[in-house]
Amino acid sequence: MKQLWAPWRMEYIKSDKSDECIFCSLPKEGDDEKNHILYRGQSSFIIMNIFPYNSAHLMVSPFRHIGCLTEQNTEENSELNQLTKRCVEILRAVINPEGFNIGYNIGKAAGAGYDEHIHCHIVPRWIGDTNFMPVLGETKVHPEHLKTTYSKLLPHFKNI
Numbered sequence: 001m002k003q004l005w006a007p008w009r010m011e012y013i014k015s016d017k018s019d020e021c022i023f024c025s026l027p028k029e030g031d032d033e034k035n036h037i038l039y040r041g042q043s044s045f046i047i048m049n050i051f052p053y054n055s056a057h058l059m060v061s062p063f064r065h066i067g068c069l070t071e072q073n074t075e076e077n078s079e080l081n082q083l084t085k086r087c088v089e090i091l092r093a094v095i096n097p098e099g100f101n102i103g104y105n106i107g108k109a110a111g112a113g114y115d116e117h118i119h120c121h122i123v124p125r126w127i128g129d130t131n132f133m134p135v136l137g138e139t140k141v142h143p144e145h146l147k148t149t150y151s152k153l154l155p156h157f158k159n160i
Contacts, residue, residue: 097124
C-alpha cells in the first residue's frame with residue numbers, strides 16, 4: 001500500500017494560529033494574485049494551498065463560514081462539487097497528473113488545519129511523487145514554484 005506522508009503537517013497542526021479564518025479573510029482582501037485565489041463563484045472559491053502536499057494542490061471552499069458539509073445549502077453543495085470537478089478537468093489538461101487525492105478533513109482530529117471552515121482538497125498525484133526528503137529532512141520538494149503554477153493555471157479558471 002502506498003501512502004502520502006506529510007510529516008511537517010503535525011508541526012503545523014499543533015502550532016498556534018491566528019483566530020482569523022483564512023477562508024473568510026483572504027477572499028475579503030480582494031488581492032487574488034497575492035492570496036492565490038484562482039476563481040470566485042457565487043458561493044464558493046478556488047484557492048491554491050500555500051502549504052501543498054504536492055504541486056498544484058488546490059482547495060475549494062464556500063465563502064460562508066461553516067464547519068461541516070451538513071451545514072451547506074443545496075446551492076453551496078452543488079457549486080462546490082462542480083468547482084471540484086472543474087479543478088480536476090483543468091489540472092488534467094494543464095499539468096497532466098496520473099491521479100488525484102480529493103477530500104475533506106472535517107474536524108481537528110481528522111487533520112483539518114482550519115476545522116471550523118470546510119474546504120475540499122484536490123491533490124494531483126504522480127507515480128513516484130514521494131521520496132526520502134519529507135521523511136528524513138522534513139522537506140517537501142516541489143518541481144515548480146507556487147507563483148509559476150498559479151500563473152499557469154489562472155487563465156484556465158477564467159473560463160469557468
